[in-house]
Amino acid sequence: MATPKFSKPTPNFHQELKKRVSDYFREKHLSRYGNSPLYLKAGIIVLTFILLYVHLVFFTPYWPFALLECLLLGAMTAFIGFNVMHDGAHGSFSDRPWVNKLAGLSINFLGANVFMWKTKHNVVHHSFTNVEGVDDDLNARPFLRLSPTQKKFKIHQFQHYYFIFTYSLLYLYWVFFTDYKKYVTKKVGMVPIQKMNLSDHISFWSFKAIHLILFLVIPIYMVGFSQWLIGFAVFGLFAGLLLTMVFQLAHSLEETAFPLPSPATNSLEDEWMIHQIRTTANFATDNKLLTWFLGGLNFQVEHHLFPKISHIHYPAISKIIKQACGEYNITYLEHQKLRRAFLSHFRHLRVLGTA
Numbered sequence: 211m212a213t214p215k216f217s218k219p220t221p222n223f224h225q226e227l228k229k230r231v232s233d234y235f236r237e238k239h240l241s242r243y244g245n246s247p248l249y250l251k252a253g254i255i256v257l258t259f260i261l262l263y264v265h266l267v268f269f270t271p272y273w274p275f276a277l278l279e280c281l282l283l284g285a286m287t288a289f290i291g292f293n294v295m296h297d298g299a300h301g302s303f304s305d306r307p308w309v310n311k312l313a314g315l316s317i318n319f320l321g322a323n324v325f326m327w328k329t330k331h332n333v334v335h336h337s338f339t340n341v342e343g344v345d346d347d348l349n350a351r352p353f354l355r356l357s358p359t360q361k362k363f364k365i366h367q368f369q370h371y372y373f374i375f376t377y378s379l380l381y382l383y384w385v386f387f388t389d390y391k392k393y394v395t396k397k398v399g400m401v402p403i404q405k406m407n408l409s410d411h412i413s414f415w416s417f418k419a420i421h422l423i424l425f426l427v428i429p430i431y432m433v434g435f436s437q438w439l440i441g442f443a444v445f446g447l448f449a450g451l452l453l454t455m456v457f458q459l460a461h462s463l464e465e466t467a468f469p470l471p472s473p474a475t476n477s478l479e480d481e482w483m484i485h486q487i488r489t490t491a492n493f494a495t496d497n498k499l500l501t502w503f504l505g506g507l508n509f510q511v512e513h514h515l516f517p518k519i520s521h522i523h524y525p526a527i528s529k530i531i532k533q534a535c536g537e538y539n540i541t542y543l544e545h546q547k548l549r550r551a552f553l554s555h556f557r558h559l560r561v562l563g564t565a
């Protein structure tokens with residue numbers, strides 16, 4: 211089965227929005243890439259991660275503090291994902307390709323793989339957002355029904371009670387199972403991954419080995435198996451929960467659309483930009499602290515329309531996008547507060563599980 215096609219662009223909106231955003235960068239003499247505050251933030255987060263790791267593994271504190279540090283290590287993992295890896299893999303972290311490559315590789319040290327991520331996220335998720343059967347982010351089968359076009363099972367009537375537990379498994383499942391599944395099947399869902407050359411294969415296995423040594427072998431040797439198991443579970447479950455929640459609050463809501471291609475033509479109803487706006491929502495964009503930690507992923511509308519622009523510019527270009535959406539009568543989805551987005555996600559799951 212071929213991936214669906216998008217309708218022809220609505221010339222005025224699509225071209226006009228791109229022009230207005232380009233004009234903004236030209237008039238302000240700004241680069242579209244990251245800047246010094248972003249690199250300082252990346253340094254703080256990565257350094258905090260390393261210090262926590264060293265303290266936990268080599269100077270293990272009394273257990274309540276150790277558990278707290280495991281939670282923080284999980285949070286730093288998610289923050290490296292949001293602020294460093296995600297931007298690097300999109301090529302927006304820096305104007306120097308080698309810096310983006312290095313930033314993208316941070317995911318490999320954390321146990322996943324940037325090669326697989328680029329297909330899953332940059333190609334599949336960013337192109338076919340919320341399209342059932344293509345967007346792999348909708349695939350939590352059989353535990354969760356995330357889109358109205360997915361098959362309903364009896365267990366889904368309880369999904370709004372247990373979804374947080376399922377989300378928390380994401381990181382561990384990703385690192386120890388789905389990466390290998392993609393490697394073996396050479397696909398992300400229905401979409402083939404790019405052909406891997408010899409260096410990609412060597413990189414995949416070398417980094418998986420480095421991860422096992424750093425996160426299993428050394429900690430087990432230093433603190434013992436049972437202590438490691440508890441600490442690693444706390445770290446991995448919390449990282450998974452944070453990573454999943456941020457993406458779900460942007461796409462899996464009462465307000466977001468789940469378009470399907472026409473069976474006759476395999477075409478999606480909307481052109482690509484409108485499709486992104488209908489399937490994506492912002493949340494808590496006035497919360498500067500949250501924006502700092504989430505790498506601008508609470509500005510997902512801006513990210514989906516301009517993924518190659520660094521997240522540091524999203525607050526500014528969101529004003530341009532909102533204005534254009536107003537003029538062209540296109541609904542711009544956002545929740546002012548984090549709790550509103552969470553409740554919308556909760557109700558979405560409840561309706562899909564019970565209706």
Ligand SMILES: [Zn+2]
Binds near residue numbers: 296331513
């Ligand atoms: Zn992205």
